[in-house]
Amino acid sequence: MEFAIIAFVLTLLLGAMLTFGFLLFGANVLQQAADVGAQELARYPYSPTGTFEEALEDSGLFREEDLVIPTGTDPDTLPLINRL
Secondary structure, eight states, X not given: OHHHHXXXXXXXXXXXXXXXXXXXXXXXXXXXXXXXXXHHHHHSOOOTTSOHHHHHHHHTSOOGGGSSOOTTOOGGXXXXXXXX
């Protein structure tokens, strides 16, 4: 009886730790993508009257069609933010 309770609590604790780890990893990747994008856009000389979308498209940092990458694709052929 006691083992069943302890095993149940430990299983819940392990599940909570794994879920927290996955969420922390996702937040870290999102922060890294925002950081890299901001650094690269700051280095890119674009018009002061241009929009963010124009700067992102002209700089070649990101392509929306590469959000899902097929297996076997060479990462060096992808834009910088899509590599993350």
